[in-house]
Amino acid sequence: MAGASVLTQLLVRATRDLRYEPAFFRALLNATVYAHVPLGDPISRRLRFIQFHHPETGQLLLPFFTDKRKARAATGSDARVVTLRGRVFLEATRGATLMLNPNDERGTLYPEEIDVLLRTGYMARFESTKVQLGEEPLVGPTGFTPAWLLDLLTVSLAALSYVKVGYLASLHAVPGAGAPSLLLALGVDAGRGDRAVHAVITALQPACRQHQFALDIIHFIEPVERPAWVEAFGLRPVYEKSWGERLISNGQPISIRKS
Numbered sequence: 584m585a586g587a588s589v590l591t592q593l594l595v596r597a598t599r600d601l602r603y604e605p606a607f608f609r610a611l612l613n614a615t616v617y618a619h620v621p622l623g624d625p626i627s628r629r630l631r632f633i634q635f636h637h638p639e640t641g642q643l644l645l646p647f648f649t650d651k652r653k654a655r656a657a658t659g660s661d662a663r664v665v666t667l668r669g670r671v672f673l674e675a676t677r678g679a680t681l682m683l684n685p686n687d688e689r690g691t692l693y694p695e696e697i698d699v700l701l702r703t704g705y706m707a708r709f710e711s712t713k714v715q716l717g718e719e720p721l722v723g724p725t726g727f728t729p730a731w732l733l734d735l736l737t738v739s740l741a742a743l744s745y746v747k748v749g750y751l752a753s754l755h756a757v758p759g760a761g762a763p764s765l766l767l768a769l770g771v772d773a774g775r776g777d778r779a780v781h782a783v784i785t786a787l788q789p790a791c792r793q794h795q796f797a798l799d800i801i802h803f804i805e806p807v808e809r810p811a812w813v814e815a816f817g818l819r820p821v822y823e824k825s826w827g828e829r830l831i832s833n834g835q836p837i838s839i840r841k842s
Contacts, residue, residue, distance in 0.1 A: 590614040590649040594684070601708055608706040612670045617654035618647045619662040632676060633662050640774055644691070645679040647672060657686055673697050680778070695742075695782040707788040709781070721755040722766060724816045731790060732798075733821060736767070739786035741827030745775040747805040749822035750813050754799055764797030768813070770805025777802075 593610050597603040619633040634645045648654035654664045667675070677697065683690040692700075700706050728751060740746050747770045754766040771779045780800050791798055803809060812818075 588614075588650050590616075591653075594649055594690075601710065604706065604708055608700060609704055612673070612700070612704065614649070614669045615666055616647050616649060616669050616672050617651050617664050617666055618645070618672060619654065619658050620665050622661070622663050624663070630665060630675065632679075633658075634679070642680065642774065644682040644685070645676055646682050646685045647676075648684055650684075653684055653686065670701065673701055677701075691777070693778045693781045695778075696785050699785050705789070707781070707785045709784060720766075722810075722812045722816075723753045723755070724818065725751050725753050725765060728765070728821070729794070729796070731794070732765075732787070732796070735787050735790055736783075736822055737826070737830070739783055740769075740822045741830045743779055743782055743827075744824075745772040746779050746822070746827075747771065747824045748820045750810075750818050751821045752812065752816070752818060764799060767798060767800045768810055769800065769802045770809060771802050773804050776804075 590607075590610055593603065593607040597607040620630050621633060624631055632645055634643050636643055646657065648657070651664060651666070658664065673681075678694050680694065681692040681697070683692065696706060736749060740749055749770070750768045752766045752768065754764050767783070769776070769779050769783070779802055783800060787798065790796075801810075
């Protein structure tokens with residue numbers, strides 16, 4: 584990493600060990616970042632950042648970089664590289680889905696995460712687990728579900744128009760394991776699952792840590808990929824899009840209240 588920027592070094596460290604992620608995101612707000620704007624645009628206070636559609640998902644993404652050399656290598660002579668303070672860049676691109684260093688580390692930041700990062704300096708941590716065929720966890724009906732969790736789910740999901748339904752189930756890692764955690768299954772529009780998971784974890788993780796509560800999340804395209812165990816156990820939704828639409832139309836504040 585000789586010659587790499589401090590931010591790039593922090594990113595590499597965070598990629599190898601999730602414990603370093605908070606330090607990276609705190610540094611990102613005050614560090615220098617780089618982005619692309621069209622060559623013909625005049626130099627002014629109003630910038631038009633270049634975006635691209637992901638070749639596989641079609642998702643519209645706005646790239647930015649921790650290192651000027653990376654930014655130049657990614658565009659060549661097709662665009663101009665602009666330099667901004669991290670917080671200024673994030674404020675200027677609110678509402679966009681950002682991709683950090685798209686040619687190497689490739690980290691996606693969704694609007695809900697960016698809003699929380701700008702307001703609080705906090706970025707939720709995510710850990711993914713790949714489940715091998717034949718080693719799926721045991722799922723069953725839930726017992727007691729805390730009221731604070733249901734409240735947070737309702738207000739956070741109501742703000743996500745692409746989430747159609749949510750189910751809660753108990754989750755056992757292996758037969759004979761201890762007390763189960765909960766599994767939240769989100770039925771979403773095609774191509775929106777990853778964003779939904781990030782948005783919900785961003786909203787719920789602080790409260791889950793406060794209550795020492797374990798919650799795993801999966802997503803599926805509703806209704807074509809609905810898990811078979813939903814029907815097998817006769818589970819009723821803990822959230823439906825129609826509920827969220829009524830919550831919004833009735834003028835209720837869509838915010839995460841403190842527990």
